[in-house]
Amino acid sequence: MLNISKNSITEEVNSSAYPSLYDIKNNLAKRVFLKVLIGLFLLIVGLLFLPWTQNIQSKGYVTALRPGERPQTIQNTIPGKIEKWYVQEGDLVHKGDTILFLTETKTEYFDPNLIGRIKEQVDAKAQGINAYEDKLKALDNQIHSLNDLQKLKIRTLDNKVKQAKLSVSTDSAAWKASEINYQTAKQRLERQEEMFEQGLISLTDLENRRLKLQETKAKVIEKENEYGLSINKYINTLIEQDQVISEFAEKISDVKSKRSSAGSELYQGLGEMSKMKNELVNYEMRQDMYYVLAPRDGFITQAIQAGVGENIKENTPIITIVPKTWKKAVEVY
Incomplete structure (x- = not known):
């Protein structure tokens, strides 16, 4: 009666005498059920692709994502006397720009020729x-x-x-x-x-x-x-x-x-x-090496050494430079 078997008895049974058979054979309800089922499936699949986040509260500070983009100090390679400054705090410098000029302090290098x-x-x-x-x-x-x-x-x-x-x-x-x-x-x-x-x-x-x-x-x-x-x-x-x-x-x-x-x-x-x-x-x-050059593009944020005529040793921090462009990140603890 449900047309499950290959041996059908539809012609031998009078379906008008049995209303329930008519209801079962109603395809409209079946289609609605299938649509609802497919809709629920698509909804679940779509939810899987939606972004979702979890929020936490913690202390931290903003820093650069890459170590090469974080603030750094510029140092001199050789000892010398500060003769002239070419930048000041807040200036934008490009890679290769002169920061300052040093003169010799060792007697064996005094000869100009x-x-x-x-x-x-x-x-x-x-x-x-x-x-x-x-x-x-x-x-x-x-x-x-x-x-x-x-x-x-x-x-x-x-x-x-x-x-x-x-x-x-x-x-x-x-x-x-x-x-x-x-x-x-x-x-x-x-x-x-x-x-x-x-x-x-x-x-x-x-x-x-x-x-x-x-x-x-x-x-x-x-x-x-x-x-x-x-x-x-x-x-x-x-x-x-x-x-x-x-x-x-x-x-x-x-x-x-x-x-x-x-x-x-x-x-x-x-x-x-x-x-x-x-x-x-x-x-x-x-x-x-008498000329201290900027290693990258960035802003001069702090002059650690100051004045003219001051003697400094080799590898002395001179200024702090911040990259011009950098990707932000948050370090929490």
């Missing part, structure tokens, strides 16, 4: 370094020349040693030959004396043979002396060779020592020049 003089010292040191570099090159060339000269000298002495050795061999052979000649002449003299005793030769021939023996003996002594001279010459050549090697080693060692000293002075000069350049940059940066 300090940077120029340091630059001159750096240039002079650079020229000195160039001179040391040229000296190193000259010493390297000198060492190279000494090595070449030593090789040439040793090669020459090697030839002299070979020649002296050959002279020793030649003179030794000549000495041996003269001794053989002397022995031969001596034997001939003995035979001549036997022949003279037998009356086969004259006294003149015997005396000629004796004179020949003396000449042969003198030749032996001469060749022996020449052999001795050759030995001495050979020994002197070897000594000279050792002296040349020692002499060139000493010269090369001396030049290398000078080169090491020049290299040490060069590196020392480079270190000093680097230190001077560092000082130069520090002096240039220090001059920029």
Whole structure:
């Protein structure tokens, strides 16, 4: 009867006899109910998206939302004497505007041409370094020349040693030959004396043979002396060779020592020049620090330091600045 089942009995039942069936089949009430239900659902959903707050009461104060937007003090980087103010309380300043000007209080920075003089010292040191570099090159060339000269000298002495050795061999052979000649002449003299005793030769021939023996003996002594001279010459050549090697080693060692000293002075000069350049940059940066600048846009609210000619130390609070634009927040406690 409610048309729930697929087997309908609507045609078999007379609905006019049952008014309740007619009421149930009335779709108007159903539509109203659905509309009311949908309306309530939409109302609940809409309430979920509506803003709502809870109110509490507490003590606190207004501050900036971000730390970078809160009031801050401006400090000087270097010590100095206040020479001139460029702002006053309540002024609006922009980032990079000059707050005040400081002058030096340390005697080592009093020279107004300090940077120029340091630059001159750096240039002079650079020229000195160039001179040391040229000296190193000259010493390297000198060492190279000494090595070449030593090789040439040793090669020459090697030839002299070979020649002296050959002279020793030649003179030794000549000495041996003269001794053989002397022995031969001596034997001939003995035979001549036997022949003279037998009356086969004259006294003149015997005396000629004796004179020949003396000449042969003198030749032996001469060749022996020449052999001795050759030995001495050979020994002197070897000594000279050792002296040349020692002499060139000493010269090369001396030049290398000078080169090491020049290299040490060069590196020392480079270190000093680097230190001077560092000082130069520090002096240039220090001059920029004479002017205390605003770190941001904002209003000058309070001058902590006052007057002109007052000496202040480094990192001394000078003024208080409030940012020009900032987001407010409430800090409660």
